[in-house]
Amino acid sequence: MKKVLIITYYWPPSGGAGVQRWLKFTRYLPENGWIPVVFTPENPEAPAEDRSLLDEVPDEVEVVKLKIWEPFEIYKKLTGRSKNSKINAGFLKEETGNSFAEKVSLWIRGNLFIPDAKRFWIRPSVKFLVKMLKEQKVDVIVSTGPPHSMHIIAEKVSKRTKIPWIADFRDPWTDIDFYDKLRLSGWADRMHHKLQLKVLKNADEVVIVGRNWAKGLQRHYSRKIEVITNGYDKADITTKHVKYPEKFSIVHVGSINADRNHSFFWASLEYCIENVDGFSEDFELMLVGKNDVSVTLDIRKYGLSKHVNFISYIPHNEVIAAEQKAAVLYLPLNNTPNAKGILTGKFFEYLASGRPIFAIGPVDGDLAHILNETGAGTISDFDDQEGMKKNLITFYKAFKNKSLTCKSENIRIYERSELTKKMVELFESVL
Incomplete structure (x- = not known):
C-alpha cells in the first residue's frame, strides 16, 4: 500500500461544500491501494459544522492536525460581530449594510493576507511536515485549494523532500468569481499572479474540476491541466x-x-x-x-x-x-x-x-x-x-x-x- 499526504483546510467535522471532494476520495483510496494521511488545521474557521461526516472517514485514514492562527478575531471585532459568529464564504451577506469597517477589512484581506487569511499557517506547517516526512514515508503529496495557502505549503514541502506533488484546484485562483471584489492594489494583484504561476510551474500535476476552468489556468501558464470533476457517492x-x-x-x-x-x-x-x-x-x-x-x-x-x-x-x-x-x-x-x-x-x-x-x-x-x-x-x-x-x-x-x-x-x-x-x-x- 502506498501513501498520499493530503493537505486540506476543510475536513470533518467542518461542513459545507469544501469538505466533500477529498473526504470522498479518501473513502475510496484504500480499496485502490493508497492509504491517505490527511493534514488539516486543529481549529479551523469553518462556515458550518457537520459531525455526521466523521462517520464517513475510513478507519485506514490517518488524520494529522496542527493549530492554526487566523486573523478572524480581529475581523469580528472590527466589524462588530460576536466571537462565535461564522464567516460566510463567497461574499454572502445575511444582513443589510455596507459599513466602513467592512470595506476596510476587505481591503486588508485582499492586500495584506496573500494568498488568503490562512497564510500564517504556511511556515509552521512546512516546518512540521518536513520533520514528519523524515520519519514517515509518503509517496505523493496533494494540496487542495482554495484556500490556496495549501498549495504554497505543498510547494515548499515538495521542494525540500523531493516528494512528487499534485495541486488540486476546486476553484480557480485569480479567475475566481469574487477576485475583482478584493480591492487589490497593483502590487497585491501581481503577488497573487506570481504565487499562482509558481504553483502552476512547479507542481508535477495540476488538476481542476472543469474544462473551461482548465483552459483558464492554461492562459496563465501553458501546461497540461487534468480535469477530474466533482461527483456523487x-x-x-x-x-x-x-x-x-x-x-x-x-x-x-x-x-x-x-x-x-x-x-x-x-x-x-x-x-x-x-x-x-x-x-x-x-x-x-x-x-x-x-x-x-x-x-x-x-x-x-x-x-x-x-x-x-x-x-x-x-x-x-x-x-x-x-x-x-x-x-x-x-x-x-x-x-x-x-x-x-x-x-x-x-x-x-x-x-x-x-x-x-x-x-x-x-x-x-x-x-x-x-x-x-x-x-x-x-x-x-x-x-x-x-x-x-x-x-x-x-x-x-x-x-x-x-x-x-x-x-x-x-x-x-x-x-x-x-x-x-x-x-x-x-x-x-x-x-
Whole structure:
C-alpha cells in the first residue's frame, strides 16, 4: 500500500461544500491501494459544522492536525460581530449594510493576507511536515485549494523532500468569481499572479474540476491541466421510500450569494403564481442553506414569502433524501465572468437524486454540456426570463400529469469511486 499526504483546510467535522471532494476520495483510496494521511488545521474557521461526516472517514485514514492562527478575531471585532459568529464564504451577506469597517477589512484581506487569511499557517506547517516526512514515508503529496495557502505549503514541502506533488484546484485562483471584489492594489494583484504561476510551474500535476476552468489556468501558464470533476457517492443514494411529490416543490440546497440571486427567476415564479391555474396552490420553495440578504428582499418584492420555507442547514447524510422529495431541483450559477466553468459539487448529487434540474447559467458552459448529455434537466441563460417561464410551466404541467421524471443517463462516470480511480492513475503517473 502506498501513501498520499493530503493537505486540506476543510475536513470533518467542518461542513459545507469544501469538505466533500477529498473526504470522498479518501473513502475510496484504500480499496485502490493508497492509504491517505490527511493534514488539516486543529481549529479551523469553518462556515458550518457537520459531525455526521466523521462517520464517513475510513478507519485506514490517518488524520494529522496542527493549530492554526487566523486573523478572524480581529475581523469580528472590527466589524462588530460576536466571537462565535461564522464567516460566510463567497461574499454572502445575511444582513443589510455596507459599513466602513467592512470595506476596510476587505481591503486588508485582499492586500495584506496573500494568498488568503490562512497564510500564517504556511511556515509552521512546512516546518512540521518536513520533520514528519523524515520519519514517515509518503509517496505523493496533494494540496487542495482554495484556500490556496495549501498549495504554497505543498510547494515548499515538495521542494525540500523531493516528494512528487499534485495541486488540486476546486476553484480557480485569480479567475475566481469574487477576485475583482478584493480591492487589490497593483502590487497585491501581481503577488497573487506570481504565487499562482509558481504553483502552476512547479507542481508535477495540476488538476481542476472543469474544462473551461482548465483552459483558464492554461492562459496563465501553458501546461497540461487534468480535469477530474466533482461527483456523487453511490453509497449515499437510496431509492427506498421515494414517493412522487405531493406538492410542486422546488428545492435548492446550498448557499445563494448575490451573484447567484437572479431576479428573473423570482419574477418568473410570480408570473406562474398569477397566471397558471393551480400553480399557487401546489407550489412551494425550499431553500436549504444560507442566503444573501438580496434573496430575502427579492422574495418579498415578488410576493413569494408565503410559499418559501427557509432551512439553515441539514447534515450531509440527509441531503440526498431531501433532494429526492423535490419535484424540481433549482441550480443557479454565479453570474460572473467564470460562469461557463462552474460545476458545483451539489450539481452531481442533483444528478444522482433522480429529480429534474432547473438551472440558470450559460447555455454553452460545462454544466449545460452535462445537462444535455445526461438529459437531467433544463438550463436558461441569466437574462432569459421567457425561457425560465416556459421551463417552469412545462415542469408544472408534467407534475400535474404525474409524469415529472428525469432521465439522468450515463451518469456513472461521475460516481466518486470511478473518479477516485482517475485520481489514482494520476498518483501513479508522478512516481
